[in-house]
Amino acid sequence: MITSMNDLRDLYQEVILDHNRQPRNFGPLATASHRAEGSNPLCGDKVTVLLDLDAGRIRDIAFQGAGCAISTASASLMTEALKGQTVEDARRLFHVFHDLLTTGDIRDREGSPELGKLAVFTGVREYPMRVKCATLAWHTLIAALDQKQDQPVSTE
Amino acid sequence: MAMTLAASAEDTEDTREAAPGPTYDLDRVRADFPILAQKVHGRPLVYLDNAASTQKPRAVMDAIAACYGEYYANVERGVHTLSQRSTAAREGAREAVRRFLNAPSAEEVVFVRGTTEAINLVAASWGRRHVGPGDEVLITELEHHSNIVPWQLLCEERGALLRVAPIDDRGEVILEELDRLLSPRTRLVAVAHVSNALGTVNPVREIAARAHEAGAVVLVDGAQAAPHLRVDVQALGCDFYAFSGHKVYGPSGIGALWGRRELLEAMPPWQGGGGMIRTVSFAGTTYAPPPHRFEAGTPAIEAAVGFGAALNYLTALGLPAVGAWEAELLALATERMAAVPGLRLIGTAKEKAAVLSFTLERIHPHDVGTVLDREGIAVRAGHHCAQPVMERFGVPATTRASFGLYNTREEVEALVAALHRARKLFG
Missing domain, CATH: 3.90.1150.10 (Aspartate Aminotransferase, domain 1)
Known part of the structure:
Protein backbone atom coordinates (compact mmCIF):
# COMPACT_ATOMS: atom_id res chain seq x y z
CA MET A 1 0.00 0.00 0.00
CA ILE A 2 2.68 2.43 1.07
CA THR A 3 4.92 1.33 -1.77
CA SER A 4 2.24 1.93 -4.38
CA MET A 5 1.44 5.39 -3.01
CA ASN A 6 5.15 6.32 -3.07
CA ASP A 7 5.26 4.97 -6.57
CA LEU A 8 2.34 7.21 -7.52
CA ARG A 9 4.17 10.21 -6.12
CA ASP A 10 6.67 9.76 -8.96
CA LEU A 11 3.83 10.44 -11.36
CA TYR A 12 1.77 12.83 -9.29
CA GLN A 13 4.53 15.07 -8.00
CA GLU A 14 3.56 17.86 -5.63
CA VAL A 15 4.04 20.48 -8.36
CA ILE A 16 1.62 18.58 -10.62
CA LEU A 17 -0.98 18.20 -7.87
CA ASP A 18 -0.64 21.89 -7.07
CA HIS A 19 -1.09 23.03 -10.68
CA ASN A 20 -4.06 20.66 -11.03
CA ARG A 21 -5.71 22.19 -7.95
CA GLN A 22 -4.89 25.75 -8.94
CA PRO A 23 -4.14 26.01 -12.64
CA ARG A 24 -2.17 29.14 -13.61
CA ASN A 25 -3.13 31.33 -16.57
CA PHE A 26 -6.47 29.56 -16.73
CA GLY A 27 -9.32 31.40 -18.40
CA PRO A 28 -10.02 33.74 -21.30
CA LEU A 29 -7.41 35.99 -22.90
CA ALA A 30 -8.96 39.16 -24.29
CA THR A 31 -5.84 40.12 -26.21
CA ALA A 32 -5.42 36.71 -27.89
CA SER A 33 -4.18 36.83 -31.47
CA HIS A 34 -3.93 33.05 -31.89
CA ARG A 35 -5.83 30.11 -30.54
CA ALA A 36 -6.31 26.42 -31.11
CA GLU A 37 -8.45 23.73 -29.60
CA GLY A 38 -7.15 20.31 -28.81
CA SER A 39 -8.97 17.26 -27.67
CA ASN A 40 -8.31 13.68 -26.85
CA PRO A 41 -11.40 11.89 -28.17
CA LEU A 42 -10.48 8.67 -26.38
CA CYS A 43 -10.61 10.15 -22.90
CA GLY A 44 -12.61 13.32 -23.52
CA ASP A 45 -9.91 15.77 -22.42
CA LYS A 46 -10.30 19.19 -24.02
CA VAL A 47 -7.97 22.16 -24.01
CA THR A 48 -7.92 25.53 -25.72
CA VAL A 49 -4.62 27.41 -25.91
CA LEU A 50 -4.78 31.18 -26.36
CA LEU A 51 -1.77 33.25 -27.40
CA ASP A 52 -1.05 36.95 -27.59
CA LEU A 53 1.86 37.09 -30.03
CA ASP A 54 3.86 40.21 -30.65
CA ALA A 55 6.88 40.39 -32.96
CA GLY A 56 7.75 36.72 -32.62
CA ARG A 57 7.34 36.69 -28.86
CA ILE A 58 4.63 35.24 -26.63
CA ARG A 59 3.46 38.33 -24.81
CA ASP A 60 0.70 36.48 -23.02
CA ILE A 61 -0.71 32.96 -22.92
CA ALA A 62 -3.70 31.27 -21.32
CA PHE A 63 -5.62 28.03 -21.52
CA GLN A 64 -9.11 26.74 -20.92
CA GLY A 65 -10.67 23.33 -20.83
CA ALA A 66 -11.16 20.26 -18.70
CA GLY A 67 -9.03 17.20 -18.29
CA CYS A 68 -7.17 14.93 -15.95
CA ALA A 69 -4.55 16.09 -13.46
CA ILE A 70 -1.70 15.38 -15.86
CA SER A 71 -3.18 17.30 -18.78
CA THR A 72 -4.34 20.22 -16.62
CA ALA A 73 -0.99 20.55 -14.83
CA SER A 74 0.88 20.18 -18.10
CA ALA A 75 -1.12 23.00 -19.69
CA SER A 76 -0.67 25.18 -16.61
CA LEU A 77 3.08 24.63 -16.37
CA MET A 78 3.42 25.15 -20.11
CA THR A 79 1.85 28.60 -19.90
CA GLU A 80 4.21 29.53 -17.06
CA ALA A 81 7.22 28.33 -18.98
CA LEU A 82 6.33 30.10 -22.21
CA LYS A 83 5.14 33.52 -21.10
CA GLY A 84 7.62 36.05 -22.49
CA GLN A 85 9.52 33.49 -24.57
CA THR A 86 10.14 33.78 -28.29
CA VAL A 87 8.07 31.59 -30.61
CA GLU A 88 11.28 29.92 -31.70
CA ASP A 89 12.17 28.97 -28.13
CA ALA A 90 8.62 27.71 -27.54
CA ARG A 91 8.94 25.35 -30.49
CA ARG A 92 12.32 24.15 -29.24
CA LEU A 93 10.93 23.56 -25.78
CA PHE A 94 8.09 21.51 -27.27
CA HIS A 95 10.67 19.13 -28.75
CA VAL A 96 12.67 18.94 -25.54
CA PHE A 97 9.51 18.19 -23.57
CA HIS A 98 8.33 15.66 -26.12
CA ASP A 99 11.67 13.84 -25.96
CA LEU A 100 11.52 13.82 -22.18
CA LEU A 101 8.20 11.94 -22.28
CA THR A 102 8.90 9.60 -25.15
CA THR A 103 12.60 8.76 -24.79
CA GLY A 104 13.31 9.92 -21.25
CA ASP A 105 16.20 11.97 -22.55
CA ILE A 106 16.25 14.93 -20.21
CA ARG A 107 19.49 16.46 -21.43
CA ASP A 108 18.53 19.84 -22.80
CA ARG A 109 19.32 20.27 -26.42
CA GLU A 110 22.08 22.67 -27.17
CA GLY A 111 20.74 26.18 -27.38
CA SER A 112 17.28 25.08 -26.20
CA PRO A 113 15.54 26.68 -23.30
CA GLU A 114 15.80 24.72 -20.08
CA LEU A 115 13.06 22.37 -18.96
CA GLY A 116 13.01 23.83 -15.48
CA LYS A 117 9.85 22.83 -13.63
CA LEU A 118 8.67 20.82 -16.63
CA ALA A 119 11.03 18.07 -15.51
CA VAL A 120 8.34 17.02 -13.00
CA PHE A 121 6.71 15.14 -15.87
CA THR A 122 9.63 12.70 -16.10
CA GLY A 123 7.54 10.09 -14.24
CA VAL A 124 4.83 10.13 -16.92
CA ARG A 125 7.11 8.10 -19.17
CA GLU A 126 6.45 5.10 -16.94
CA TYR A 127 2.74 5.40 -17.75
CA PRO A 128 2.51 5.07 -21.55
CA MET A 129 -1.27 5.57 -21.51
CA ARG A 130 -0.79 8.97 -19.90
CA VAL A 131 1.86 10.43 -22.22
CA LYS A 132 -0.87 11.77 -24.48
CA CYS A 133 -2.40 13.59 -21.50
CA ALA A 134 0.86 15.43 -20.84
CA THR A 135 1.44 16.39 -24.48
CA LEU A 136 -2.10 17.51 -25.39
CA ALA A 137 -1.59 21.16 -24.46
CA TRP A 138 1.75 21.24 -26.26
CA HIS A 139 0.35 19.86 -29.49
CA THR A 140 -2.43 22.42 -29.23
CA LEU A 141 0.16 25.14 -28.70
CA ILE A 142 1.91 24.15 -31.94
CA ALA A 143 -1.44 24.23 -33.76
CA ALA A 144 -2.06 27.73 -32.40
CA LEU A 145 1.42 28.89 -33.43
CA ASP A 146 0.90 27.48 -36.92
CA GLN A 147 -2.13 29.68 -37.39
CA LYS A 148 -1.50 32.40 -39.92
CA GLN A 149 -0.71 35.70 -38.25
CA ASP A 150 -3.55 37.55 -39.97
CA GLN A 151 -6.14 34.86 -39.42
CA PRO A 152 -8.90 36.13 -37.17
CA VAL A 153 -9.34 34.36 -33.86
CA SER A 154 -12.38 32.19 -33.89
CA THR A 155 -14.71 33.06 -31.07
CA GLU A 156 -17.29 30.31 -31.38
CA MET B 1 -36.44 -10.77 -16.14
CA ASP B 49 -13.40 -4.57 -15.50
CA ASN B 50 -15.79 -7.41 -16.25
CA ALA B 51 -18.22 -5.27 -18.22
CA ALA B 52 -15.41 -4.67 -20.72
CA SER B 53 -14.39 -8.31 -20.85
CA THR B 54 -14.35 -11.27 -18.52
CA GLN B 55 -11.53 -13.67 -17.67
CA LYS B 56 -11.60 -17.28 -18.82
CA PRO B 57 -12.00 -20.44 -16.77
CA ARG B 58 -9.77 -23.46 -17.33
CA ALA B 59 -12.77 -25.26 -18.89
CA VAL B 60 -12.74 -22.81 -21.79
CA MET B 61 -8.98 -23.08 -22.30
CA ASP B 62 -9.20 -26.88 -22.15
CA ALA B 63 -12.01 -26.96 -24.70
CA ILE B 64 -10.01 -24.82 -27.13
CA ALA B 65 -6.86 -26.88 -26.52
CA ALA B 66 -8.81 -30.10 -27.14
CA CYS B 67 -10.19 -28.70 -30.39
CA TYR B 68 -6.69 -27.92 -31.63
CA GLY B 69 -5.05 -30.95 -30.09
CA GLU B 70 -7.57 -33.66 -30.90
CA TYR B 71 -10.05 -33.00 -33.68
CA TYR B 72 -9.44 -29.70 -35.47
CA ALA B 73 -10.38 -29.49 -39.18
CA ASN B 74 -12.56 -27.24 -41.30
CA VAL B 75 -16.24 -27.64 -40.67
CA GLU B 76 -19.32 -28.51 -42.69
CA ARG B 77 -17.79 -29.61 -45.96
CA GLY B 78 -15.50 -32.48 -45.10
CA VAL B 79 -16.28 -36.16 -45.32
CA HIS B 80 -13.31 -37.10 -43.21
CA THR B 81 -13.53 -37.91 -39.54
CA LEU B 82 -11.85 -34.81 -38.11
CA SER B 83 -14.08 -32.51 -40.14
CA GLN B 84 -17.12 -34.33 -38.87
CA ARG B 85 -15.89 -34.10 -35.27
CA SER B 86 -15.12 -30.41 -35.66
CA THR B 87 -18.54 -29.81 -37.17
CA ALA B 88 -20.21 -31.73 -34.37
CA ALA B 89 -18.29 -29.77 -31.72
CA ARG B 90 -19.25 -26.44 -33.27
CA GLU B 91 -22.89 -27.50 -33.64
CA GLY B 92 -22.74 -28.63 -30.01
CA ALA B 93 -21.81 -25.07 -29.11
CA ARG B 94 -24.76 -23.81 -31.13
CA GLU B 95 -26.99 -26.07 -29.09
CA ALA B 96 -25.37 -24.68 -25.91
CA VAL B 97 -26.35 -21.17 -27.04
CA ARG B 98 -29.89 -22.36 -27.75
CA ARG B 99 -30.17 -23.82 -24.24
CA PHE B 100 -28.62 -20.72 -22.70
CA LEU B 101 -31.24 -18.46 -24.34
CA ASN B 102 -34.08 -20.99 -24.16
CA ALA B 103 -34.50 -20.52 -27.90
CA PRO B 104 -36.94 -22.86 -29.65
CA SER B 105 -34.39 -24.11 -32.18
CA ALA B 106 -30.60 -24.15 -32.74
CA GLU B 107 -31.33 -23.24 -36.37
CA GLU B 108 -32.27 -19.81 -35.08
CA VAL B 109 -28.79 -19.28 -33.61
CA VAL B 110 -26.31 -17.53 -35.91
CA PHE B 111 -22.66 -17.41 -34.92
CA VAL B 112 -21.12 -13.96 -35.32
CA ARG B 113 -17.97 -12.20 -34.14
CA GLY B 114 -19.81 -10.57 -31.28
CA THR B 115 -22.75 -8.37 -30.35
CA THR B 116 -21.56 -5.57 -32.63
CA GLU B 117 -21.53 -7.86 -35.66
CA ALA B 118 -24.91 -9.31 -34.71
CA ILE B 119 -26.49 -5.85 -34.68
CA ASN B 120 -24.79 -4.92 -37.94
CA LEU B 121 -26.08 -8.16 -39.47
CA VAL B 122 -29.67 -7.31 -38.57
CA ALA B 123 -29.25 -3.72 -39.79
CA ALA B 124 -27.70 -4.81 -43.09
CA SER B 125 -29.99 -7.74 -43.83
CA TRP B 126 -33.34 -7.21 -42.13
CA GLY B 127 -32.96 -3.43 -42.02
CA ARG B 128 -32.21 -2.83 -45.68
CA ARG B 129 -35.23 -4.89 -46.65
CA HIS B 130 -37.73 -3.55 -44.14
CA VAL B 131 -36.70 0.02 -43.37
CA GLY B 132 -37.49 2.57 -46.06
CA PRO B 133 -37.81 6.32 -46.55
CA GLY B 134 -39.84 7.93 -43.80
CA ASP B 135 -39.69 4.84 -41.60
CA GLU B 136 -38.36 5.04 -38.06
CA VAL B 137 -35.97 3.07 -35.88
CA LEU B 138 -36.36 3.62 -32.14
CA ILE B 139 -33.51 3.21 -29.68
CA THR B 140 -32.93 4.54 -26.14
CA GLU B 141 -30.59 7.15 -24.73
CA LEU B 142 -28.57 4.59 -22.76
CA GLU B 143 -27.39 2.50 -25.71
CA HIS B 144 -23.80 1.49 -26.36
CA HIS B 145 -22.38 2.98 -29.56
CA SER B 146 -22.76 -0.44 -31.19
CA ASN B 147 -26.54 -0.16 -30.81
CA ILE B 148 -26.57 3.41 -32.15
CA VAL B 149 -24.17 3.65 -35.08
CA PRO B 150 -25.44 0.67 -37.15
CA TRP B 151 -28.93 2.24 -37.02
CA GLN B 152 -27.58 5.67 -37.93
CA LEU B 153 -25.86 4.13 -40.95
CA LEU B 154 -29.05 2.29 -41.94
CA CYS B 155 -31.29 5.33 -41.49
CA GLU B 156 -28.91 7.52 -43.46
CA GLU B 157 -28.82 5.02 -46.31
CA ARG B 158 -32.58 4.39 -46.36
CA GLY B 159 -33.82 7.90 -45.65
CA ALA B 160 -35.30 6.73 -42.37
CA LEU B 161 -35.40 8.52 -39.02
CA LEU B 162 -33.63 7.45 -35.84
CA ARG B 163 -35.68 8.19 -32.71
CA VAL B 164 -34.29 8.12 -29.18
CA ALA B 165 -36.32 7.39 -26.04
CA PRO B 166 -34.85 9.46 -23.19
CA ILE B 167 -33.76 8.25 -19.76
CA ASP B 168 -34.41 9.88 -16.40
CA ASP B 169 -31.91 11.02 -13.75
CA ARG B 170 -31.62 7.50 -12.36
CA GLY B 171 -30.75 6.12 -15.75
CA GLU B 172 -34.07 4.40 -16.43
CA VAL B 173 -35.79 4.57 -19.79
CA ILE B 174 -38.90 6.76 -19.52
CA LEU B 175 -41.53 4.34 -20.78
CA GLU B 176 -44.16 7.03 -21.38
CA GLU B 177 -41.71 8.78 -23.71
CA LEU B 178 -40.99 5.49 -25.43
CA ASP B 179 -44.74 5.03 -25.92
CA ARG B 180 -45.00 8.51 -27.33
CA LEU B 181 -42.26 7.79 -29.87
CA LEU B 182 -43.75 4.48 -31.01
CA SER B 183 -45.83 4.91 -34.15
CA PRO B 184 -46.97 2.95 -37.20
CA ARG B 185 -43.76 4.25 -38.81
CA THR B 186 -41.61 2.46 -36.21
CA ARG B 187 -40.11 -0.56 -37.96
CA LEU B 188 -37.69 -1.62 -35.25
CA VAL B 189 -37.02 -1.01 -31.57
CA ALA B 190 -33.42 -1.74 -30.55
CA VAL B 191 -32.72 -1.71 -26.83
CA ALA B 192 -30.04 -2.87 -24.41
CA HIS B 193 -31.10 -5.49 -21.90
CA VAL B 194 -28.54 -4.06 -19.43
CA SER B 195 -26.74 -0.73 -19.83
CA ASN B 196 -22.96 -1.07 -19.92
CA ALA B 197 -22.38 2.44 -18.58
CA LEU B 198 -25.14 2.61 -15.95
CA GLY B 199 -25.99 -0.97 -15.05
CA THR B 200 -29.69 -0.33 -15.61
CA VAL B 201 -31.71 -3.48 -16.31
CA ASN B 202 -34.30 -2.45 -18.85
CA PRO B 203 -37.83 -3.87 -18.66
CA VAL B 204 -37.32 -5.59 -21.99
CA ARG B 205 -40.42 -7.76 -21.81
CA GLU B 206 -42.56 -4.66 -21.27
CA ILE B 207 -40.78 -2.72 -24.03
CA ALA B 208 -41.14 -5.63 -26.46
CA ALA B 209 -44.87 -5.88 -25.75
CA ARG B 210 -45.38 -2.17 -26.41
CA ALA B 211 -43.24 -2.27 -29.55
CA HIS B 212 -45.15 -5.25 -30.91
CA GLU B 213 -48.42 -3.47 -30.31
CA ALA B 214 -47.11 -0.73 -32.59
CA GLY B 215 -46.14 -3.37 -35.15
CA ALA B 216 -42.37 -3.01 -34.67
CA VAL B 217 -39.75 -5.72 -34.52
CA VAL B 218 -37.60 -5.83 -31.36
CA LEU B 219 -33.84 -6.35 -31.12
CA VAL B 220 -32.24 -6.75 -27.71
CA ASP B 221 -28.54 -6.02 -27.15
CA GLY B 222 -27.81 -8.60 -24.50
CA ALA B 223 -24.04 -8.12 -24.24
CA GLN B 224 -24.20 -6.93 -20.63
CA ALA B 225 -27.13 -9.08 -19.54
CA ALA B 226 -26.01 -12.55 -20.55
CA PRO B 227 -23.25 -12.79 -17.89
CA HIS B 228 -25.54 -11.70 -15.06
CA LEU B 229 -29.10 -12.91 -15.47
CA ARG B 230 -30.97 -15.79 -16.96
CA VAL B 231 -32.07 -14.92 -20.46
CA ASP B 232 -35.19 -16.53 -21.89
CA VAL B 233 -35.88 -15.11 -25.33
CA GLN B 234 -39.31 -16.70 -25.44
CA ALA B 235 -40.34 -15.15 -22.13
CA LEU B 236 -38.87 -11.79 -23.16
CA GLY B 237 -40.90 -11.87 -26.36
CA CYS B 238 -38.19 -10.18 -28.45
CA ASP B 239 -37.41 -10.95 -32.09
CA PHE B 240 -33.61 -10.73 -32.08
CA TYR B 241 -31.20 -11.21 -29.17
CA ALA B 242 -27.46 -10.55 -29.49
CA PHE B 243 -24.60 -11.28 -27.11
CA SER B 244 -20.83 -11.82 -27.03
CA GLY B 245 -18.68 -14.75 -25.98
CA HIS B 246 -15.97 -12.71 -24.30
CA LYS B 247 -18.38 -11.16 -21.80
CA VAL B 248 -19.65 -14.56 -20.65
CA TYR B 249 -16.20 -15.91 -19.75
CA GLY B 250 -15.65 -17.24 -23.27
CA PRO B 251 -13.31 -16.31 -26.13
CA SER B 252 -13.35 -12.97 -27.94
CA GLY B 253 -14.23 -12.91 -31.64
CA ILE B 254 -17.34 -15.06 -31.17
CA GLY B 255 -20.90 -14.28 -30.27
CA ALA B 256 -24.42 -15.20 -31.20
CA LEU B 257 -27.46 -13.69 -32.79
CA TRP B 258 -30.73 -15.37 -32.04
CA GLY B 259 -33.55 -14.49 -34.42
CA ARG B 260 -37.12 -15.66 -34.74
CA ARG B 261 -37.21 -18.34 -37.44
CA GLU B 262 -39.74 -16.64 -39.74
CA LEU B 263 -37.71 -13.42 -39.68
CA LEU B 264 -34.39 -15.16 -40.38
CA GLU B 265 -35.92 -17.22 -43.19
CA ALA B 266 -37.16 -14.09 -44.94
CA MET B 267 -33.85 -12.24 -44.59
CA PRO B 268 -31.35 -11.97 -47.46
CA PRO B 269 -27.70 -12.85 -46.91
CA TRP B 270 -25.50 -10.01 -45.74
CA GLN B 271 -22.15 -11.46 -46.77
CA GLY B 272 -21.47 -13.78 -49.68
CA GLY B 273 -19.01 -16.63 -49.77
CA GLY B 274 -18.55 -20.28 -49.04
CA GLY B 275 -20.82 -22.06 -46.63
CA MET B 276 -23.82 -19.79 -47.11
CA ILE B 277 -25.02 -21.12 -50.46
CA ARG B 278 -27.19 -23.96 -51.67
CA THR B 279 -26.09 -23.86 -55.33
CA VAL B 280 -23.90 -21.40 -57.19
CA SER B 281 -24.05 -20.82 -60.92
CA PHE B 282 -23.44 -17.78 -63.07
CA ALA B 283 -27.12 -17.78 -63.93
CA GLY B 284 -27.98 -17.33 -60.28
CA THR B 285 -27.16 -18.53 -56.80
CA THR B 286 -29.51 -19.92 -54.18
CA TYR B 287 -28.81 -19.60 -50.52
CA ALA B 288 -28.62 -21.97 -47.62
CA PRO B 289 -31.34 -21.75 -44.97
CA PRO B 290 -30.57 -20.05 -41.65
CA PRO B 291 -28.31 -20.10 -39.75
CA HIS B 292 -25.72 -20.96 -42.42
CA ARG B 293 -27.07 -18.32 -44.80
CA PHE B 294 -25.54 -15.74 -42.46
CA GLU B 295 -22.23 -17.51 -41.87
CA ALA B 296 -20.15 -17.00 -45.01
CA GLY B 297 -16.59 -18.26 -44.96
CA THR B 298 -14.70 -20.53 -42.59
CA PRO B 299 -15.94 -19.57 -39.15
CA ALA B 300 -14.12 -19.19 -35.83
CA ILE B 301 -14.27 -22.91 -35.04
CA GLU B 302 -12.22 -23.11 -31.85
CA ALA B 303 -13.83 -19.90 -30.56
CA ALA B 304 -17.28 -21.39 -31.00
CA VAL B 305 -16.18 -24.47 -29.08
CA GLY B 306 -14.78 -22.28 -26.29
CA PHE B 307 -17.97 -20.22 -26.30
CA GLY B 308 -20.05 -23.34 -25.76
CA ALA B 309 -17.76 -24.43 -22.91
CA ALA B 310 -18.13 -21.01 -21.27
CA LEU B 311 -21.92 -21.16 -21.45
CA ASN B 312 -21.89 -24.65 -19.96
CA TYR B 313 -19.60 -23.43 -17.16
CA LEU B 314 -21.91 -20.52 -16.40
CA THR B 315 -25.00 -22.70 -16.53
CA ALA B 316 -23.42 -25.26 -14.20
CA LEU B 317 -22.76 -22.56 -11.60
Missing part, protein backbone atom coordinates in the same frame (compact mmCIF):
# COMPACT_ATOMS: atom_id res chain seq x y z
CA ALA B 2 -36.85 -7.97 -13.64
CA MET B 3 -39.07 -10.23 -11.58
CA THR B 4 -36.50 -13.00 -11.54
CA LEU B 5 -33.81 -10.58 -10.48
CA ALA B 6 -35.88 -9.07 -7.69
CA ALA B 7 -36.70 -12.53 -6.41
CA SER B 8 -33.05 -13.54 -6.27
CA ALA B 9 -32.14 -10.32 -4.49
CA GLU B 10 -34.72 -11.15 -1.84
CA ASP B 11 -33.33 -14.65 -1.46
CA THR B 12 -29.96 -13.11 -0.87
CA GLU B 13 -31.37 -10.76 1.72
CA ASP B 14 -32.91 -13.67 3.64
CA THR B 15 -29.79 -15.76 3.70
CA ARG B 16 -27.17 -13.06 4.15
CA GLU B 17 -26.81 -13.33 7.90
CA ALA B 18 -26.94 -17.10 8.07
CA ALA B 19 -24.65 -17.82 5.14
CA PRO B 20 -22.86 -14.83 3.68
CA GLY B 21 -21.29 -15.35 0.31
CA PRO B 22 -22.28 -17.12 -2.86
CA THR B 23 -24.01 -20.47 -2.95
CA TYR B 24 -21.01 -21.81 -4.84
CA ASP B 25 -17.48 -22.29 -3.53
CA LEU B 26 -15.82 -18.99 -4.37
CA ASP B 27 -12.27 -20.22 -3.71
CA ARG B 28 -12.75 -23.15 -6.03
CA VAL B 29 -14.33 -20.95 -8.68
CA ARG B 30 -11.44 -18.49 -8.45
CA ALA B 31 -9.03 -21.39 -8.87
CA ASP B 32 -10.78 -22.11 -12.18
CA PHE B 33 -9.48 -18.74 -13.44
CA PRO B 34 -5.68 -18.98 -13.38
CA ILE B 35 -5.18 -15.35 -14.47
CA LEU B 36 -6.66 -14.08 -11.20
CA ALA B 37 -3.80 -15.48 -9.11
CA GLN B 38 -1.25 -12.84 -10.00
CA LYS B 39 0.14 -9.61 -8.69
CA VAL B 40 -0.02 -6.30 -10.51
CA HIS B 41 2.45 -3.64 -9.33
CA GLY B 42 3.18 -5.91 -6.39
CA ARG B 43 -0.46 -6.09 -5.27
CA PRO B 44 -2.92 -8.96 -5.76
CA LEU B 45 -4.88 -8.39 -8.96
CA VAL B 46 -8.41 -7.13 -8.31
CA TYR B 47 -10.16 -7.49 -11.63
CA LEU B 48 -13.18 -5.19 -11.76
CA GLY B 318 -26.28 -21.33 -12.19
CA LEU B 319 -27.13 -17.83 -13.34
CA PRO B 320 -29.50 -17.22 -10.43
CA ALA B 321 -26.61 -17.98 -8.03
CA VAL B 322 -24.20 -15.80 -10.01
CA GLY B 323 -26.72 -12.97 -10.22
CA ALA B 324 -27.48 -13.18 -6.50
CA TRP B 325 -23.80 -13.06 -5.53
CA GLU B 326 -23.14 -10.13 -7.85
CA ALA B 327 -26.19 -8.34 -6.44
CA GLU B 328 -24.67 -8.79 -2.98
CA LEU B 329 -21.34 -7.33 -4.14
CA LEU B 330 -23.17 -4.47 -5.82
CA ALA B 331 -25.14 -3.70 -2.67
CA LEU B 332 -21.99 -3.79 -0.53
CA ALA B 333 -20.07 -1.57 -2.96
CA THR B 334 -22.96 0.88 -3.29
CA GLU B 335 -23.21 1.17 0.50
CA ARG B 336 -19.45 1.58 1.04
CA MET B 337 -19.04 4.05 -1.78
CA ALA B 338 -21.78 6.27 -0.43
CA ALA B 339 -19.33 6.99 2.41
CA VAL B 340 -16.60 8.22 0.06
CA PRO B 341 -16.78 12.04 0.14
CA GLY B 342 -17.44 13.64 -3.23
CA LEU B 343 -18.39 10.38 -4.90
CA ARG B 344 -21.36 10.55 -7.26
CA LEU B 345 -22.90 7.38 -8.61
CA ILE B 346 -23.92 7.62 -12.26
CA GLY B 347 -26.79 5.21 -12.72
CA THR B 348 -29.05 4.53 -9.77
CA ALA B 349 -31.85 2.54 -11.38
CA LYS B 350 -34.00 0.34 -9.18
CA GLU B 351 -33.03 -2.71 -11.22
CA LYS B 352 -29.29 -2.80 -11.72
CA ALA B 353 -26.75 -5.38 -12.79
CA ALA B 354 -23.21 -5.52 -11.47
CA VAL B 355 -21.97 -2.15 -12.76
CA LEU B 356 -20.92 0.83 -10.65
CA SER B 357 -20.18 3.97 -12.64
CA PHE B 358 -19.09 6.99 -10.63
CA THR B 359 -17.26 10.27 -10.56
CA LEU B 360 -15.09 11.65 -7.77
CA GLU B 361 -15.27 15.35 -7.14
CA ARG B 362 -12.21 17.16 -8.53
CA ILE B 363 -10.50 13.93 -9.55
CA HIS B 364 -10.61 12.99 -13.20
CA PRO B 365 -11.58 9.35 -13.95
CA HIS B 366 -8.24 8.73 -15.66
CA ASP B 367 -6.39 9.76 -12.54
CA VAL B 368 -8.65 7.47 -10.52
CA GLY B 369 -7.93 4.66 -12.99
CA THR B 370 -4.18 5.21 -12.71
CA VAL B 371 -4.24 5.30 -8.90
CA LEU B 372 -6.33 2.11 -8.77
CA ASP B 373 -4.06 0.37 -11.28
CA ARG B 374 -1.07 0.99 -9.04
CA GLU B 375 -3.03 -0.78 -6.32
CA GLY B 376 -3.56 -3.76 -8.61
CA ILE B 377 -7.19 -2.82 -9.22
CA ALA B 378 -8.39 -2.95 -12.84
CA VAL B 379 -11.33 -0.67 -13.65
CA ARG B 380 -12.44 1.18 -16.74
CA ALA B 381 -12.15 4.94 -17.03
CA GLY B 382 -13.68 6.75 -19.95
CA HIS B 383 -16.94 7.21 -21.81
CA HIS B 384 -17.58 3.44 -22.09
CA CYS B 385 -18.62 3.74 -25.74
CA ALA B 386 -21.75 5.50 -24.51
CA GLN B 387 -21.06 9.19 -25.12
CA PRO B 388 -24.76 10.16 -25.14
CA VAL B 389 -25.03 8.74 -21.61
CA MET B 390 -22.05 10.83 -20.49
CA GLU B 391 -23.67 13.90 -22.03
CA ARG B 392 -26.99 13.11 -20.35
CA PHE B 393 -25.30 13.16 -16.94
CA GLY B 394 -23.05 16.11 -17.79
CA VAL B 395 -19.76 14.29 -17.27
CA PRO B 396 -16.93 13.75 -19.78
CA ALA B 397 -16.20 10.32 -18.41
CA THR B 398 -16.73 8.06 -15.42
CA THR B 399 -14.79 5.41 -13.57
CA ARG B 400 -16.56 2.07 -13.80
CA ALA B 401 -16.14 -0.92 -11.55
CA SER B 402 -17.98 -3.98 -12.82
CA PHE B 403 -18.30 -7.27 -11.01
CA GLY B 404 -18.15 -10.84 -12.16
CA LEU B 405 -18.94 -14.21 -10.65
CA TYR B 406 -15.43 -14.56 -9.17
CA ASN B 407 -15.19 -11.24 -7.33
CA THR B 408 -15.07 -11.13 -3.54
CA ARG B 409 -16.16 -8.86 -0.72
CA GLU B 410 -12.48 -8.25 0.04
CA GLU B 411 -12.04 -6.92 -3.49
CA VAL B 412 -14.91 -4.48 -2.98
CA GLU B 413 -13.25 -3.32 0.24
CA ALA B 414 -9.90 -2.94 -1.58
CA LEU B 415 -11.59 -0.76 -4.19
CA VAL B 416 -13.23 1.47 -1.62
CA ALA B 417 -10.03 1.79 0.43
CA ALA B 418 -8.13 2.78 -2.72
CA LEU B 419 -10.75 5.43 -3.51
CA HIS B 420 -10.26 6.94 -0.07
CA ARG B 421 -6.52 7.02 -0.71
CA ALA B 422 -7.04 8.63 -4.12
CA ARG B 423 -9.01 11.39 -2.44
CA LYS B 424 -6.18 11.92 0.00
CA LEU B 425 -3.62 12.13 -2.79
CA PHE B 426 -5.55 14.71 -4.78
CA GLY B 427 -7.30 16.43 -1.87
